[in-house]
Amino acid sequence: VQAKPLYQQALTIRENALGKDHPAVAEIFNNLGMLYDAQGDYKQTRTLYEWALNIRERVFGEEHQEVAQSLDNLAGLLYAQGDYHQAKPLYQRALNIREKIFGIDHPAVAQSLNNLAELYRVQGRYQRAKTLYERALLIRKTVLGEEHPDVAQTLNHLGKLYQMQSQYAPAQSLLKQSLILREKVLGEKHPSVAESLNDLARLYQMRGQYAKARPLLERALTIKENVFGQEHPEVAMSLCNLASLCNAEGQYLQAEILFENALMIWETVWGKNHPHIAYGLSNFAMLHEAKGEYLQAKPLYERALRIFRDIFGDDHPEVRAVSKNYADLLVKISKGKGIMAKVSRFFRK
DSSP: OTHHHHHHHHHHHHHHHHOTTOHHHHHHHHHHHHHHHHTTOHHHHHHHHHHHHHHHHHHHOSSOHHHHHHHHHHHHHHHHTTOHHHHHHHHHHHHHHHHHHHOTTSHHHHHHHHHHHHHHHHTTOHHHHHHHHHHHHHHHHHHHOSSOHHHHHHHHHHHHHHHHTTOHHHHHHHHHHHHHHHHHHHOTTOHHHHHHHHHHHHHHHHTTOHHHHHHHHHHHHHHHHHHHOTTSHHHHHHHHHHHHHHHHHTOHHHHHHHHHHHHHHHHHHHOSOOHHHHHHHHHHHHHHHHTTOHHHHHHHHHHHHHHHHHHHOSSSHHHHHHHHHHHHHHHHHHHHHHHHHHHHHHHHO
């Protein structure tokens, strides 16, 4: 927050001295955008990233490393907002520029590969994602060395890819490697460490190892609250993960409070149609279902399905998973109605 007035002051000075279409002005727009991005103010972030990109394209042409940086930042913002359709061509364009300028074995190329792989992973295109992750990992290990934060990033993402395919043993190994490396290189209170803690905890939860998951989730939440403040989407994700664990443990009241807090943060920042909101709604529906509150669960599943289908289409793992849960719920509701009808007929006799 303290950096904002300094950036604004620098922007005014540079615009007055150099004009509005100078690369130094674009740099301020870009840096201000990153600041707003970190604070979760995505509307302002997009405006600033687009201003920076427009200036850089006018000044440098369309194939310059600073243009690639702006494309990457804007694509990352769209990805965070769940707009994968618009993010993909920007990521691809950034990759093409970087390969042309730097060659195919440069760290900047590895970052673009990693970003595209993340996009493919969340879209359920696992084999395509794996190929890009492995290429990015090889470049990073070769050029940056084995103990670099970028290596840890790709290890983490590869681990999540295996986790999504229920390949838990390789997933756990990769996620642990990423966590250990991040703690060593970045320190124990860095947001990237929180990411690794969250992902490893979710794996433990999927394997029924709740006692291992809880301290990791609580530590991740503390890190994120200290770094981002309490009203940030990253904090909401930690709240949602902790709520999911509470639900699995049968701590329904605590889970409900955490889910409501997470959804409130996400809806404030992103509106009502983001994949994370659908993820939260689906988990909230499972909580009501576990409590036998089927009619409360039904509209939550329906809303989650609508969001996921609008973003991913029908043939996506998240859509299939929520559709199955929704179908199972409808069977339970139908059975309940059948039992009530039998009871009603019994008492009418």
